[in-house]
Amino acid sequence: MNLAAFPSSLATPATATFPRHEMPLKPSPGALSRFSLPAVRGSLVSSLRRISAMASAPAAAPASAAAENGAAKPAEQQPVQVAKRLEKFKTTIFTQMSMLAIKHGAINLGQGFPNFDGPDFVKEAAIKAINAGKNQYARGYGVPELNSAIAERFLKDSGLQVNPEKEVTVTSGCTEAIAATILGLINPGDEVILFAPFYDSYEATLSMAGANVKALTLRAPDFAVPLEELKATVSKNTKAIMINTPHNPTGKMFTREELEFIATLCKENDVLLFADEVYDKLAFEADHIYGFYSWHV
Numbered sequence: 001m002n003l004a005a006f007p008s009s010l011a012t013p014a015t016a017t018f019p020r021h022e023m024p025l026k027p028s029p030g031a032l033s034r035f036s037l038p039a040v041r042g043s044l045v046s047s048l049r050r051i052s053a054m055a056s057a058p059a060a061a062p063a064s065a066a067a068e069n070g071a072a073k074p075a076e077q078q079p080v081q082v083a084k085r086l087e088k089f090k091t092t093i094f095t096q097m098s099m100l101a102i103k104h105g106a107i108n109l110g111q112g113f114p115n116f117d118g119p120d121f122v123k124e125a126a127i128k129a130i131n132a133g134k135n136q137y138a139r140g141y142g143v144p145e146l147n148s149a150i151a152e153r154f155l156k157d158s159g160l161q162v163n164p165e166k167e168v169t170v171t172s173g174c175t176e177a178i179a180a181t182i183l184g185l186i187n188p189g190d191e192v193i194l195f196a197p198f199y200d201s202y203e204a205t206l207s208m209a210g211a212n213v214k215a216l217t218l219r220a221p222d223f224a225v226p227l228e229e230l231k232a233t234v235s236k237n238t239k240a241i242m243i244n245t246p247h248n249p250t251g252k253m254f255t256r257e258e259l260e261f262i263a264t265l266c267k268e269n270d271v272l273l274f275a276d277e278v279y280d281k282l283a284f285e286a287d288h289i290y291g292f293y294s295w296h297v
């Protein structure tokens, strides 16, 4: 795998220094109105860059060369306070693993960076579309041709007919779809059942929604769904069960029996099923069974 192909943001050097603040951390009421919009935007971008630089830098960054040479120390930086609901979350596992891979010169299996280029026909289609004027706001839930193509593909894959205009929403990646689903459907205090280990954005987004997370562990060697534990965990407070099949990181594929058990539990208890099937095409020795398919049988 070609480490040099990594986005530069992942290759933050250990000696990274951070830009000084351009606006107070806690502006007084009305302070924002004193900044022009581009200035505020610039400050926010710089603050966000600083947060991401801090998040990807090691805990104890070495002192700058100037400080080591006895020059005046830069003013003490106050760390930006993360919102309370997100305090327990650290940098994503992808950034952590990529940093470790770079540090140790290891092959990075933590994040799906292909060491080959994207297909020419896709790049050419994108360039053609941009040059043809498709470079402004698109329809929020997807351009009609794309929604129709997704619905057709979904019918072919899952046997389910979905309305491309009412039941398909295009997002920037699965993480945004997960966030939109959770933030749109979960109220503070709602219980959501997850199967651990799980993609780390699930819990962070559920925290933003104020959900009460109940995690059930999938255990080796077969990572079977603990059916009785699941049944006992579902209560009148359960709003949703979230599944991921094929499962990252174990590779487990939920069986038809497990999916039917979960679907029946959902129906009986009026619980939503969130199915993250982002790896549906990475099924090699068994067929992927679409979660929603079992819902309809």
Ligand SMILES: Cc1ncc(COP(=O)(O)O)c(C=O)c1O
Pocket: 172, 173, 174, 175, 176, 199, 244, 248, 276, 278
């Ligand atoms: C289970 C799972 N769902 C969703 C995603 C994120 O998908 P995307 O990159 O499209 O946001 C990942 C990424 O690793 C994942 O492991």
